Amino acid sequence: MGLGAIGRLIARAVLTRSDLEIVAAIDLDAQRVGRKLSDVVDAPAPDVIVTPDAGAALKKAQHGVLLHATGSRLDRVEGELAQALSAGLAVVSTCEELSYPWLRHPEIAERLDRIAERRKVALLGTGVNPGFVLDRLPATLGNVVGRVDRVQARRIVDARTRRLQLQRKVGAGLNEEEFDRGVDDGTIGHVGLMESAALAALGVGLEVDEVDEDIDPVETDEDMQGEGFTVPRGGIVGVHQVARAFHDGKEVAHLELTIALGAPDPRDEIELIGDPGIRCVIPGGVPGDKATAWSVAHAAPLVASAEPGLITVLDLPAGR
16 A cells, blocks of 8 residues: 555565565555556556555455555554554554554554454554664664663665655755744654664663654755755755653663765664673665665565564564
8 A cells, every 4th residue: 555656665575575466556646546556666566456445455455464655654544554454454564653653642552453453463563764773673683782771873864865755854955944844843854763762772671761852954064966956055954863762761772863965974873882782883874765665575474474463573573
């Protein structure tokens, strides 16, 4: 469900796996509705026609898994998720707030969990971030150390390597007033960093009772080229976000995310402070869009066989 940029990548990833089969495709965009899936995703695919009729499509996929990529905000996609669960489908979604929904939407989380358990299917929110780099990866590293006092991690992304939609989402080209207004109304900034902070701490055995976040603009000291636009010196080229998780007033996770045009030294860096502690650096960083698509595709069979209910990436087995 959802054949935007990420949804199309997910479809192409699924098509490479012999153990997965696409039986229906849902999208509301008039430019995609009625077309063959193979034409929409530009890859060989089963004879599936893109439809806006979710009810009919979900019937075709009964006892299967819905791969969902329509939005970041859980309150806006709850209905789609509930419909799929009620139809008896397990769900893997790219909705960032679904990665740890008890943080911002405990009531929605309870409703979806109740439906999933009643229909004996599982529901998961995942992707590259949240879903892997700043949460599941720290949890995995925690398996080879002893005591962990704090998780520190940062992800730096040069937005010039990403699609226009992301460049705009991080505020590139906006003035300060527009940026602040976008942060306030939720249209500017990465969604899911707070969820990653909670998951990162929980994944290494730490408790969390509070999470906060700061979002600030990144300015450039030289003219910077975006996709089809130029940001002059002194202009805003992206965001710098910090999310912190606390327990009893003590910081147990500190995550930093910079996504900006021309961001220097792109990388993913994870450090567990403890005994003995460990540090992991991925030069260049995990490629966001493609990695998200692969994470969703690889999660499908795992979620299909998972215990019923609302789960997180911390509940998944290692590997594919």
